[in-house]
Amino acid sequence: MAKIRAAEQEFAEDNPGVNLMLRAADQVAKLAEQMVPEGTILVAVGPGKNGGDGLFAARKLVRDGRRQVMVWPVTGTAHPQGVVAARQVGIRFLDDLDVGRLLPDVSLVIDAITGIGGRAGLPQNAQWFAEMCDVLKMPVLAVDVPSGLAPEDHHRTEHVLEATRTITFGAPKLCHLAQPAASVCGDVQVADLGLQLPRSNLRQMQxxxxxxxxxxxxxxxxxxxxxxxxxxxxxxxxxxxxxxxxxxxxxxxxxxxxxxxxxxxxxxxxxxxxxxxxxxxxxxxxxxxxxxxxxxxxxxxxxxxxxxxxxxxxxxxxxxxxxxxxxxxxxxxxxxxxxxxxxxxxxxxxxxxxxxxxxxxxxxxxxxxxxxxxxxxxxxxxxxxxxxxxxxxxxxxxxxxxxxxxxxxxxxxxxxxxxxxxxxxxxxxxxxxxxxxxxxxxxxxxxxxxxxxxxxxxxxxxxxxxxxxxxxxxxxx
CATH class of the missing domain: 3.40.1190.20 (Ribokinase)
Structure with a gap:
């Protein structure tokens, strides 16, 4: 993922007035709106930039008043600016007990726990959550990669939050393309954020x-x-x-x-x-x-x-x-x-x-x-x-x-x-x-x-x- 990180840095230097996180969040929100025209959305966020994408997407989703949006900081901490943005529009933050109680009434889960910097496997307090989503057949929209997968690895670990759809940015990652990891990504949509990515030594036939x-x-x-x-x-x-x-x-x-x-x-x-x-x-x-x-x-x-x-x-x-x-x-x-x-x-x-x-x-x-x-x-x-x-x-x-x-x-x-x-x-x-x-x-x-x-x-x-x-x-x- 070093090439993507370098492309993000180059974009930020060339476009100082453009916030890539907000661009990504807009794309996440648009896809979530398509999946759930109305209802309750739970955004599960981690502490990194992927969680920031989820928090700013949550802010956008709650503004039209058609959906109730809740946020669960899985590790107890989350992207600071994203937390402020979400709280400013009155989004409710949940703890583990709240999530277990409210999940059956949720219409969509947005998985923003781990992103392209993630490793295989889930935090322990997210493993039960993945199991509950599976049992409830919960629609899940993954941001970048389903949490539990490593982006440059085709393997699937025991604990993965299986996605109905995945939105990724710039280009698909190996986990989206190769089995058995690809089987938990659902339908993969590639969103263009304007990054100039170098040619890869991998190509997916179309x-x-x-x-x-x-x-x-x-x-x-x-x-x-x-x-x-x-x-x-x-x-x-x-x-x-x-x-x-x-x-x-x-x-x-x-x-x-x-x-x-x-x-x-x-x-x-x-x-x-x-x-x-x-x-x-x-x-x-x-x-x-x-x-x-x-x-x-x-x-x-x-x-x-x-x-x-x-x-x-x-x-x-x-x-x-x-x-x-x-x-x-x-x-x-x-x-x-x-x-x-x-x-x-x-x-x-x-x-x-x-x-x-x-x-x-x-x-x-x-x-x-x-x-x-x-x-x-x-x-x-x-x-x-x-x-x-x-x-x-x-x-x-x-x-x-x-x-x-x-x-x-x-x-x-x-x-x-x-x-x-x-x-x-x-x-x-x-x-x-x-x-x-x-x-x-x-x-x-x-x-x-x-x-x-x-x-x-x-x-x-x-x-x-x-x-x-x-x-x-x-x-x-």
């Missing part, structure tokens, strides 16, 4: 990015210009991996898929997807590794490596990586597989997914897509990690990774660079899953991708051609 980057076919396209993907996936033990990976490629728009697995696997694939070819020939990219098990995996990997073509490397093929890879390759491990690549434990990857994904990308000088509840794309050439659009938790099913690898393969074959292919593939799969909420299996979810792409084309207001375009992404600070 719907507009998918629309702009997708390799839309031109009127002159044919199956070869759209990209031919070679696929060597599946085994006797995991035949479904062959079908699922090819399904991902076909439903995301591959111009042609050449399947080079065994005759038995090819027969399974063709029964499901008769447009797939089983002959060898020209390919623009390869997909390998899904469901290989131990059936000659090293031998299968050799020709792909020698081809020099871009490749998506998944699952069992990851065990055969040489020290140097051809240009344009994409590795798609989950946390356990990434731990194996780096010679560490799965817990170490889960504790620092961004750092470990980037470490692997640097070691092999290639793009790494770390799969999971939050999907991270590490690009060693731009020193950047991108977070894919998040999907519903139902997608945590066997086979989702195989489908994702197929989507990645389609985009590599279409000529996209590996970082874009990975970010688009993970995002569009999540968007398809969001259109089919519930326990739909991966081979059903993938059938929603064409619908998502039609919506994205309409969203762009014109036919979009493939090409390099500058994204409008929200950077995490």
């Amino acid at each position: 719907r507009v990015d998918v629309a702009r980057w997708w390799p839309w076919p031109t009127p002159y396209a044919d199956k070869y210009s759209r990209g031919v993907l070679g696929v060597d996936t599946g085994s006797t033990r995991y035949p479904g991996a062959a079908v699922l990976s090819v399904t991902g490629a076909v439903y995301s728009g591959a111009g042609m898929v050449r399947f080079v697995g065994s005759d038995r696997l090819a027969d399974l694939v063709l029964r499901k997807l008769p447009s797939v070819t089983v002959n060898t020939g020209r390919v623009e990219a390869w997909l390998v590794g899904c469901g290989w098990s131990d059936e000659g995996s090293e031998k299968r990997f050799g020709p792909i490596l020698e081809s020099g073509a871009p490749a998506v490397v998944d699952a069992d093929a990851l065990r055969h990586l040489p020290k140097k890879l051809p240009d344009g390759w994409l590795l798609t491990p989950h946390a356990g597989e990434l731990a194996g690549l780096l010679g560490i434990t799965r817990a170490e990857v889960e504790d620092d997914p961004i750092g470990k994904a980037y470490e692997a990308a640097q070691r092999w000088q290639t793009t790494v897509l770390l799969k999971g509840a939050t999907q991270y794309i590490a690009n060693p050439f731009q020193e950047r990690v991108t977070l894919a659009i998040a999907g519903p938790s139902w997608t945590a099913q066997a086979g989702s990774g195989d489908v994702l690898a197929g989507i990645c393969g389609t985009l590599l074959a279409a000529g996209l660079a590996a970082p874009k292919a990975a970010a688009l593939a993970a995002s569009v799969q999540a968007m398809a899953a969001a259109q089919k909420p519930g326990p739909f299996p991966p081979d059903v979810v993938v059938q929603a991708i064409p619908e998502v792409l039609v919506q994205l084309a309409e969203f762009s207001h014109k036919p979009i051609l493939a090409g390099e375009l500058t994204p409008r992404s929200i950077a995490a600070q």
